[in-house]
Amino acid sequence: MMQRNKRRNGRSGIPPMILFLIITFFIIVGAGLLAPVIAPVDLAETDLTKRLIKPSFLDPLSPYLMGTDNLGRDVAVRLLYAIRETVLISFSGMMIATALGTALGIISGLSGGYVDMAISFFTDVRLSVPTTFIGIILACILGAKPTTTVLVITITGWSSFCRLVRSQIIQLKKAAFIEASRSMGAGGLRIVFEHILINIASPLIVQITMELSGFILLESTLSFLGLGIEPPGTSLGVMVSSGRDYMLTHWWLAMIPSVVIVVMILQISLVGDWLRDRLDPKLKNRS
Amino acid sequence: MKRYVIMRVLKAVFTIWAVYTLVFFLTRVTGDPVDWLTMAGASDSAKETLRENLGLDLPLWKQYIKSFIGLFTGDTGESYYYARQVSDLFAERIWPTISLGGIVLFITILIGLPLGVLAAVKHNSLLDRITMSTAVIGSTMPNFVLGILLIFIFALKLRVLPSGSMGTAKNYILPVIALSVGPIASVARLTRSSLLDVIRNEYLDFARAKGIREWKVVIKHGLRNALIPVITILGAQLSSLIGGSVVVETVFAWPGIGTLIVTSAQQRDFPVVVFGVLVIAASVTFVNLLVDLSYGLLDPRIRKS
Numbered sequence: 001m002m003q004r005n006k007r008r009n010g011r012s013g014i015p016p017m018i019l020f021l022i023i024t025f026f027i028i029v030g031a032g033l034l035a036p037v038i039a040p041v042d043l044a045e046t047d048l049t050k051r052l053i054k055p056s057f058l059d060p061l062s063p064y065l066m067g068t069d070n071l072g073r074d075v076a077v078r079l080l081y082a083i084r085e086t087v088l089i090s091f092s093g094m095m096i097a098t099a100l101g102t103a104l105g106i107i108s109g110l111s112g113g114y115v116d117m118a119i120s121f122f123t124d125v126r127l128s129v130p131t132t133f134i135g136i137i138l139a140c141i142l143g144a145k146p147t148t149t150v151l152v153i154t155i156t157g158w159s160s161f162c163r164l165v166r167s168q169i170i171q172l173k174k175a176a177f178i179e180a181s182r183s184m185g186a187g188g189l190r191i192v193f194e195h196i197l198i199n200i201a202s203p204l205i206v207q208i209t210m211e212l213s214g215f216i217l218l219e220s221t222l223s224f225l226g227l228g229i230e231p232p233g234t235s236l237g238v239m240v241s242s243g244r245d246y247m248l249t250h251w252w253l254a255m256i257p258s259v260v261i262v263v264m265i266l267q268i269s270l271v272g273d274w275l276r277d278r279l280d281p282k283l284k285n286r287s
Numbered sequence: 288m289k290r291y292v293i294m295r296v297l298k299a300v301f302t303i304w305a306v307y308t309l310v311f312f313l314t315r316v317t318g319d320p321v322d323w324l325t326m327a328g329a330s331d332s333a334k335e336t337l338r339e340n341l342g343l344d345l346p347l348w349k350q351y352i353k354s355f356i357g358l359f360t361g362d363t364g365e366s367y368y369y370a371r372q373v374s375d376l377f378a379e380r381i382w383p384t385i386s387l388g389g390i391v392l393f394i395t396i397l398i399g400l401p402l403g404v405l406a407a408v409k410h411n412s413l414l415d416r417i418t419m420s421t422a423v424i425g426s427t428m429p430n431f432v433l434g435i436l437l438i439f440i441f442a443l444k445l446r447v448l449p450s451g452s453m454g455t456a457k458n459y460i461l462p463v464i465a466l467s468v469g470p471i472a473s474v475a476r477l478t479r480s481s482l483l484d485v486i487r488n489e490y491l492d493f494a495r496a497k498g499i500r501e502w503k504v505v506i507k508h509g510l511r512n513a514l515i516p517v518i519t520i521l522g523a524q525l526s527s528l529i530g531g532s533v534v535v536e537t538v539f540a541w542p543g544i545g546t547l548i549v550t551s552a553q554q555r556d557f558p559v560v561v562f563g564v565l566v567i568a569a570s571v572t573f574v575n576l577l578v579d580l581s582y583g584l585l586d587p588r589i590r591k592s
Contacts, residue, residue, distance in 0.1 A: 124298070125305045128568045128575070130530035133548070140552035140560055141313055217429050221534055224431050225549060237431075244435060248443045255439075258432040265427040273423075 018274050025267040028260070032083030039077040044232035047072035055252055066256055070246060075256060078234055082257060085235040089146050089228075090215040093153025097215075098208055100154060101161025106192055108162065109169030116166075123159040131156045131218060132225075139227035149228045153215050164207050168200040202279040209272035213265045220261050236261050292580060299576045306568040307358075307561070311351055314557045324367055341367065354558075358565075364558040366551070373562045377544060383453055384543035388532060390459060391467045395524070399471040400517070403478025408505055410483060418475060425472030430531045434465040434538035451540035462539045466531055470524045477520045481513040488512075515585055522578035526571045 014022075031038065048071065055067035055075070066075035108119040126134075135152045142148045172178055172195070181191055222228040223237030231238070236257045243253030321338050338344045342353065342364075354364055363374040402422075406415040441461060442450035449458050485491070486509055494504045536545035544563060551559035 121302075121305075124302050125309070127526070128302050128306055128572045129564060130526045130567065130571065132530035132533050133564055133567055136533070136548060136552045137310060137313065137560065137564060140555055140557075213427065220429060221431060225534065225537060226553070227549075240431065240435065247435065247439050251439060254435055258429075258435065262428060262432060265429070266424065269423065269427050 015274070018271060021267045021271050025264065025271070028083060028264060028267075029087050032080055032087050035077075035080035035084045039074075039080060041074075041077055043073075043078070043081060043234060045073070052246070052250055058252070067250070067252060069242070069253055075239075075253065078239060079256060079260065082234045082236045082239050083260065085146065085229065085233065086216060086219050086223075086237075086261075089149050089235070090153065090212065090219045093150045093157065093219075094208065094212050094215050096150065096154045097157030097211075098161055098204070101158035102165050102204065104158065105162040105165025106169060106196065109166040109173070110188065110192070119162065119166075123162060126155065126159050132221060135218065135222045135227055136225075139222065144227050144230055146229060146233070149219055149222055152222065153218060156218065157211055157215060160211060161204070161207060164203060165200055168203060169196060172196055172199055206272065206276045206279055209268060209275055213268040213272065216261070216265055216268070288583065295576060295579055299572045302572050303565070303569050307355075307565050308351075310561050310564045311354070312347070314561055315347055315350070320367060320555060320557060341365070354561075363562055366559050367556045368551075368554055369556075373558050376547060376559065377562065377566065380542055380544045380547050383541055384532060384536070384545060387459065387462055387466070387536075387541065387543065388528060390463050391470065391528060392521075392525070394463065394467045395470040395474055396521075398467075399474030400478055402471070402475040403517075404482060404505065404510060406475065406479040407482035407486060415479075419479070422472035422476045425468045426476070428468065430465055430469065430534045431538055433468060434461070434535055437461045437465055438538070451538075453542055462535050462541060465535050465538070466528065469531065470528060473520055473524060474517060478510075478513065478517050481516045482509055485509050485513045511585070515582060518578055518581060518585070522575050525574050529567055529571065 050068050050072035051070055052072075053064055053068040054062050056062040056065050058067075064074055064076065066079065069075055069078065104119055108116045129137075131152075134156055135149070138148050138152050138155075142151070178191060178195055181195060186194070219228060219235065220237035220240070223235040224241045225237075226241065229235050229238055239257035240254050240261070243250070243255075243257065246253050320341070321334050321343060325334055325337060335344075342350060345353070357363060361374070363372060365371060366373055366376060369376060402418055406418040409415050438450045438461065441448040448460055450461070451458070482505075486505070491504055491508055494508045495501070499507075532543065533545035533549055535541070536543045537549060540546070544566070548560060548563040551563070
């Protein structure tokens with residue numbers, strides 16, 4: 001009860017903790033996206049004379065902030081490019097999955113009948129194959145490419161948006177204001193854009209945030225398994241995977257990208273939890 | 288209820304069939320396996336022989352029917368690389384995967400459920416806060432990061448536990464931890480929130496008023512009603528557990544079906560991949576079927592409708 005009152009009183013403000021998480025998240029994402037501007041290098045270039053130099057936080061004399069890897073490449077620079085790749089892949093996957101899922105959810109919810117049954121059957125089929133295996137099958141068929149991972153995210157991601165939008169629409173369809181609008185002669189598309197999308201926006205935003213951390217996880221897992229990106233391209237999972245062989249002597253090679261993955265996922269899920277409590281009080285305490 | 292069960296079973300069978308068909312055709316339409324099985328510059332006649340041996344000379348629909356019937360007669364086809372029956376390959380490797388998954392599932396329930404109950408009963412206490420913040424970190428930690436961290440600490444630095452492959456019971460410890468932290472966290476979180484929803488109900492006050500002991504009220508009247516969402520999430524967790532076991536098996540060099548499917552995918556060994564996906568889809572669908580049917584046992588309201 002107390003919590004509820006607190007929330008109502010502080011409705012306009014963002015808690016400093018959440019603000020901090022959001023700002024740091026955008027700093028990481030921004031640094032990654034700007035990688036070609038901050039450090040314009042050729043990712044394939046190697047320099048074996050400079051291999052495995054300690055990072056400057058372990059050796060104050062080292063000129064490299066995060067050291068160099070087994071091929072003599074600056075880890076800090078590679079990290080920026082890795083973040084960039086992970087962010088680009090998971091964000092574009094997220095956008096396509098959201099658009100596709102929302103569209104199918106609207107179609108499914110509005111039309112009902114066989115269309116609805118067919119779409120929900122496909123959701124079942126998709127859910128019976130665990131996400132990682134969808135990645136494995138597609139990487140096997142299409143090869144390990146960034147576009148494959150985007151496709152995997154789309155295929156695995158759409159169903160949750162579809163289910164959410166569908167259930168919201170079925171509820172909304174009965175609402176009086178939709179009925180009123182229809183009786184005044186508004187067409188189906190107009191109702192969708194003017195009333196339905198606006199009303200499902202906030203649960204959708206919550207869902208997008210919650211799913212995004214899963215997409216980042218999926219991207220890093222697939223690239224860790226060697227099913228996401230071909231060298232010399234890099235992503236956070238690739239860096240962890242290649243740093244693994246040097247764990248005993250050069251632990252930071254695997255640990256630095258691991259920390260970045262965990263931090264990014266944690267930032268998104270904490271912000272997502274907060275958004276859900278704030279925008280969608282009905283869902284509070286769920287999951 | 289009977290009608291519901293029959294419909295539900297039919298739907299499950301149909302789902303598995305659809306997965307099989309989809310994966311079968313998807314893997315076949317993307318090129319000729321013979322091209323990457325033979326070395327560059329192999330003669331056409333050598334390619335033709337290989338194609339005949341693998342049964343790839345038949346039209347696609349005949350291949351499909353042959354392998355589909357084979358599933359029922361025990362002929363699951365031969366792996367391109369190992370040149371052995373696919374089902375034999377799986378039979379060898381299923382035990383490591385099942386034993387690992389079984390232990391993880393057991394531990395998840397054994398730890399996750401009581402943790403969630405404790406956190407809910409001591410709502411907003413220090414214990415609740417600690418459990419829930421640990422759960423947040425636990426559920427955001429990727430399997431492979433956790434696995435590598437465990438290997439680094441316990442196998443490389445402290446040298447107390449083996450870093451991989453099967454053997455003694457000790458070999459199980461790290462993979463089990465790496466796999467179970469996520470599910471434990473989700474089960475604990477969900478048990479807590481589901482029990483918190485139930486705990487506010489009047490019938491619990493009524494039970495207390497009757498003089499029933501508090502723990503009995505929580506377990507018998509509270510938890511029983513809070514279990515349905517928890518069982519749902521356990522079903523969903525199994526799917527992500529199977530997905531996660533692929534990653535953990537790779538990290539710990541575990542000789543299970545996960546590593547078999549990943550290496551087969553990298554080698555484009557289609558019969559193995561298709562059969563593997565079939566096995567996994569079937570087990571996920573079967574568990575979800577059990578989950579759906581168990582609602583009826585737990586909740587009389589559902590049983591009657």
